[in-house]
Amino acid sequence: MIFIVSNDVDVSTNNVIKYLRLYKIPFLRLTESNFIECLNIKISNTQFEFEFIVNSKKYLFSDIESFWFRKNDLELFKKFTLKSDLKNEYNEINDYLLSSEILALKEYLIFLLETKTFLGNINMGDGNKLISFMLAKEVGFIIPETHVSSSLNYLINNYEDKIIKPIEDSFMLLKNNSWFYTKYELLNKKSFEKKTLKIFPSCIQEYVNKKIEIRVFYIHGKCYSMAIFSQLDESTKVDFRNYNFDKLNRMVPFNLPLSINNKVIKFMKRMGLNTGSIDLILNNDNEYVFLEVNPVGQYGMVQYYCNYNLDSLIFNFLTNEKQSTPYF
Secondary structure: OEEEEOOOOOHHHHHHHHHHHHOOOOEEEEEOOEOEEEEEEEEOOOOEEEEEEEOOEEEEHHHOOEEEEOOOOOOEOOOOOOOOOOOHHHHHHHHHHHHHHHHHHHHHHHHHHOOOEEEOOOOOOOOOHHHHHHHHHHOOOEOOOEEEEEEHHHHHOOOOOEEEEOOOOOOEEEEOOEEEEOOOOEOOHHHHOOOOOEEEEEEEEEOOOEEEEEEEEEEOOEEEEEEEOHHHOOOOOOOOOOOOOOOOOOEEEEOOOHHHHHHHHHHHHHHOOOEEEEEEEEEOOOOEEEEEEEOOOOOHHHHHHHOOOHHHHHHHHHHOOOOOOOOO
């Protein structure tokens, strides 16, 4: 059985599941609405047993052959409330006991799952730019000059040729049929108007003039790369994610130089990631500049525009298969 943690609507998960169904390989997909509601564990000197229930169906841990963390979180006992003899004013103790005990079970389950063939890092979250910059620099990448400060004066003194970015991953949310997302723009003096001297810690980053942007999807030691000609459009010149839907950027397959390919591999090993998506820039001096890594590994666009059958690669990895699969 393939154990998958994702969310209800992820297209890439759906595509890999098409292969699992085609080849009649059993799987379990945990999402925000499909979670572990009951479990039984037995540990002794001579025995180990672990069974759990999802949607009233029993599963054995021993039947799990591989684990794919795609998105979301590993949900256990969601909507569960703890009843005790404590008075109402001690509800926070109930909440603490509930969360800490569930966390211990979750950590144990993740520990067990990572003894299987697994893809992704459930403990990594959305990634941290500051950590990734330190490790990227360590393996030999050029990184853009970056400042983080809660002082308005400090940022004003360093804002020229900078863009503001989140410290973690970029934000995107669908709410009431509208998309809310992080938009990157060059800073100017108006960016600091009506701000107090002490502000929430903010990250600003050197703007790098580019020939092309490069999205690299990495899976177990191999890189699949795409060049994005975003600099040719004023809408996407700062960042290709400021999409011009009327005229999309040209996107084509791209071969990384061997030295850069090897740096990506070293970097991902240092990050503890066996899959993920990396953003690079080829600047006007023909240098490769590291921007960020997405541990979840968005790859649908790379697959679509470059004709890489990445869904099939993931399927083959999870099932230890080397067969030719159709391209959905």
